Amino acid sequence: MNALPARIGALLLLALALSLATEGFATATNLLNVLRQASLLFLVASGLTLVIIGGGLDLSVAANLTLSACTAALAFKATGSVAAAVATALGCGLAVGLLNGLLVAVVRVPAFLATYGTLWIASGAAYWLMAGRVVYGFPPALRGLGTGFVLGVPTPVWIMLAVAVAGGAFLFLSAAGREVFFTGANEEAARLSGIPVRRRRILVYGLSGLMCGVAALVYLGRVNAAEAGLGDPLLLPAVAAVLIGGTSLFGGAGGLAGTLVGALILTTVTNGLNLLDVGAAWHPFVTGTIILAALGADALLARRGA
Amino acid sequence: MRRVTAALVLATMLAAPPTARAADETIAAFSKNQVDPHFEGLRIGVDQAAAALGATVRHYVPTRPNNIAEATSQLEDVVAAHPAAALFMAVDARAQLPGVQRLIASGVPVVNYNDRAGDAPFVSYVGQDDFALGKAIALHLFDHLGGRGGVVILEGVRGSTTGDDRRRGFEAAARERPGIRILASQPANFQRLPALQAMENIMQRYPRIDGVIAAADAMALGAVEALAAAGRANVPVVSINGVPEAVEAVRDGRILAIAEFNGFRIGCVAANLAIRHLRGENVPREVLLPGAIITRANMAEWLVPFAQRRCPPPIPAT
Amino acid sequence: MPMAERALPAPFRRAPGAAVALVVLVAIFAASSGGRFLSVGNLVSLSSQVALLLLVALPMTFVVLTEGLDLSVGALMGLAGVVAATAMLGGWGVPGALLAALGTGLVLGAVNGALIAWGGMPAFVVTLGTMGLAEGLALAVTDGEPVSGFGDAPRLAWQAMIGPVPLPVAVAAALYALLHLLLYRTPFGAHVVAVGGNREALRLAGIRGRAVHAAVYVLSASCAALAAFLLVGRTNAAHPTVALGVEFDAIVAVVLGGTSFERGQGWLFGTVLGAAAIGVLRNGLNVLAVDPSLQVVAVGLLAILALVAGNRRGGRART
Known part of the structure; x- marks a missing residue:
């Protein structure tokens, strides 16, 4: 089992330190602000978590977010219909995800390279479609997904919680979810015990792509504009959120609660650095330190448990 | 948008056939990324000014936005492509200075535009302060x-x-x-x-x-x-x-x-100067374009999409 | 060329996608560029670009052979370059600067190696962490500003020719020869192959196996530091983030060249072909002035098509 309580503890310690060190941190509005900022990162990282649990990797998530947001924006401008934008974002995300799934599970290209290839193809398609333009200005129905509030809590935070709960139910309560764990832990054994390994693998890549489509809608709602390259800053933080959350790159272990905590830790740190007015130059250094610290903590816990 | 521009430009060309055209006037135009509309405006300005004089433009843009290593490789590759002239801006001025010095040393006249690319024998500099x-x-x-x-x-x-x-x-x-x-x-x-x-x-x-x-x-x-x-x-x-x-x-x-900070106009002026330099005109060493303050009172002029704008009249020769 | 390596049965039967891609690409570009692609000037700059990539990709082959990967090399190149430039400004001279850069590489490589080999932590995560450390340090030390004004020596080194061969190419060739001997003719090389071939055997191999496992990361980081010095010469400045992303090109070159992420199968010369294919593609697209947005798509298509054509073996990235 992953060391989830330790990670929650680390997040709480971080929050405590920041509320002592800064004035603005421990306010209701700032905590909601952190949650809202974490939601985009979590959505991109959530599908990636499933892929990694299943023993794969998806480097195309940020590029997929970009392409889904750009196609959805173009679809809205062409039709004026929010429903068309939603359908395009989800459809585009799913299509890129299924392409990954087919390349990895059927053509059997190593996941690292297959998804690195689709990263470039999706980025290139976005560059070509947008040709240096920005598509902007969306109606309240779409903006609400990013900027709205329900019962005083930002809409994207509700979406994040819904995905975390639904994803957790899929992983831990459904037969297909358990089979994803088995596939990731030991592919050969999973196949021998009759698990449809290929279909499970395509399923997780498809879900990862679909989550990029959901994230694209939240992005459009929040930022109100789409341009090529918009997702690029999210790739490494998304991978880091999954890993800090304790999902193992060896497959077969992990969960969405961990990724949620990972995304919150990363977002809280950036928020804290901004509140303390620390230069952005230090952000990668701090992120790197946190990743290594999470690893070290796991190693210590594992040793003590053994 | 680029196709629309091409059509407009073609129409302009047919309407006013260029004079004194040299054999192969291919201009290499560098820009920093394919993301920022500022550079799209600049590329459209370059295309329009070049087409008005009957020259061809090839654009070089790093595939990863503002990527220094890739931009440096492109600079080296353009030495091999050997265009008639080049319009250059650096993703990083210090890092790309040796590259652009070699491009100039290989016999390609280079106009520096958009932002200053350091100390090299450029034909001229076109930009804003x-x-x-x-x-x-x-x-x-x-x-x-x-x-x-x-x-x-x-x-x-x-x-x-x-x-x-x-x-x-x-x-x-x-x-x-x-x-x-x-x-x-x-x-x-x-x-x-x-x-x-x-x-x-x-x-x-x-x-x-x-x-x-x-x-x-x-x-x-x-x-x-x-x-x-x-x-x-x-x-x-x-x-x-x-x-x-x-x-x-x-x-x-x-x-x-x-x-x-008008990328479209910078692109127009830089391309125009480079081509006129190729045709033996003496062009100014430095053109600092003025920048207006855009407010609600005067903004209409800048609402026009880049593709529908017209290049300003050429800067006189020196 | 290493056609009949003992550890590697019939490499051409695996038909690395890189070899196919390279031949096709060269033919296309040579035919359609009106002689520009094959001009001496272009071959010099193309081969120097490939050489720089090889300084990272050749040792990366060792890393991939141990079923690992090293994401920190690009960030490290930025940091080592800044260290070398600062050392030169501080009057250490070129040898001192080179040593300082190598020292930076050794330290970071040792951290990677220790955490991975002795800590048993996944290489992907460890090197993602050290990537952040190196990038952040380079940015913080310089406040994002490139370091320059250290004289002409690095630039002259990058542009130097040894007979008809550019110095970076000579350096890459020497490194290839060295690593070839190391991989195929020494017990160290046999250990590297064994590490990847059988994790269980590695675990039981004790100190020696772990030392070998750690050493590949030290090798990777040291070579990256060497490449950083040449890169400083190429750009005549040390920019803290100049090489971010190089690690992906290097890994793609390795795998295009037929080295597998699992089972300890690899081919060092295949990496040369893989790096050449990437270099030829990027250079050729520029020389032909292909539309920039289509260039982005072309890179992705090459990666996938070459793999589908040449490397149809099973596998997932088990890193």
Whole structure:
């Protein structure tokens, strides 16, 4: 089992330190602000978590977010219909995800390279479609997904919680979810015990792509504009959120609660650095330190448990 | 959009056949990324001016936005492609100086445009004064605030010529207005989402912010979204560039003013000078284009999409 | 060329996608560029670009052979370059600067190696962490500003020719020879192959196996530091983030060249072909002035098509 309580503890310690060190941190509005900022990162990282649990990797998530947001924006401008934008974002995300799934599970290209290839193809398609333009200005129905509030809590935070709960139910309560764990832990054994390994693998890549489509809608709602390259800053933080959350790159272990905590830790740190007015130059250094610290903590816990 | 431009340009060419055309006038035009509309405007300006004189343009843009290593390789590759002339801007001036010196040494005349690329024997420089733009727009905001208040700065990429010169301009303006306090100054890498999130975080610390200065439109638009979502849409935001999306925000009162950094016009003038140099004309060593302050009163001119704009009349020969 | 390596049965039967891609690409570009692609000037700059990539990709082959990967090399190149430039400004001279850069590489490589080999932590995560450390340090030390004004020596080194061969190419060739001997003719090389071939055997191999496992990361980081010095010469400045992303090109070159992420199968010369294919593609697209947005798509298509054509073996990235 992953060391989830330790990670929650680390997040709480971080929050405590920041509320002592800064004035603005421990306010209701700032905590909601952190949650809202974490939601985009979590959505991109959530599908990636499933892929990694299943023993794969998806480097195309940020590029997929970009392409889904750009196609959805173009679809809205062409039709004026929010429903068309939603359908395009989800459809585009799913299509890129299924392409990954087919390349990895059927053509059997190593996941690292297959998804690195689709990263470039999706980025290139976005560059070509947008040709240096920005598509902007969306109606309240779409903006609400990013900027709205329900019962005083930002809409994207509700979406994040819904995905975390639904994803957790899929992983831990459904037969297909358990089979994803088995596939990731030991592919050969999973196949021998009759698990449809290929279909499970395509399923997780498809879900990862679909989550990029959901994230694209939240992005459009929040930022109100789409341009090529918009997702690029999210790739490494998304991978880091999954890993800090304790999902193992060896497959077969992990969960969405961990990724949620990972995304919150990363977002809280950036928020804290901004509140303390620390230069952005230090952000990668701090992120790197946190990743290594999470690893070290796991190693210590594992040793003590053994 | 590019296809529309091509059609327009073709029409212009047919209407006014160019004179004194040399054999192979292919111009290599460098720009920093395929993301920022400023550079799309610049490329359209280059295409339009070149087509008006009957020259061909090839664009070189790194596949990863503002990637120094890739831009350096492209520079080396252009030495091999050996165009008749080149229009050059550096992703990083110091890092690309040896490359552009070699391009010039290989016999290709190079016009430096958009921002200064260091000390090399360029035919001429076409651009605007980033320091002056930064200072002018900051003073515009400070005077709007009556010379008093706390402001937030959203910087570009630390270490980039454009970003650093603009930041120095903001700071110089602040020194001239002692009632102004800079609350926070954070880089947001010329990008929208980082600017939006940095602004959200800074707002948590400062319950009162009197104004925001962004080093480029995309960051200003990100800040505007953050302020609006927090119910602080009345905080005035100023910016530099003037791409149509941001000018619409000026029209709608969401951005107070923009210092014009006109990529389209820079592209027009640079391409025109390079081709006339090839045809033996003496062209000016340096063209510093003026930048207007775009406000609600005068913004109509900048609402026109790049593809429908017309290049200004050519700068006279020297 | 290493056609009959003992550890590697019939490499051409695996038909690395890189070899196919390279031949096709060269033919296309040569035919359609009107002689520009094959001009001496272009071959010099193309081969120097490939050489720089090889300085990272050749040792990366060792890393991939141990079923690992090293994401930190690009960030490290930025940091080592800044260290070298600062050392030169501080009057250490070129040898001192080179040593300082190598020292930076050794330290970071040792951290990677220790955490991975002795800590038993996944290489992907460890090197993602050290990537952040190196990038952050380089940015923080320089405040994002490039370091320059250290004289002409690095630039002259990058542009130097040894007979008809550019110095970076000579350096890459020497490194290839050295690593070839190391991989195929020494017990160290046999250990590297064994590490990847059988994790269980590695675990039981004790100190020696772990030392070998750690050493590949030290090798990777040291070579990256050497490449950083040449890169400083190429750009006549040390930019803290100049090489971010190089690690992906290097890994793609390795795998295009037929080295597998699992089972300890690899081919060092295949990496040369893989790096050449990437270099030829990027250079050729520029020389032909292909539309920039289509260039982005072309890179992705090459990666996938070459793999589908040449490397149809099973596998997932088990890193």
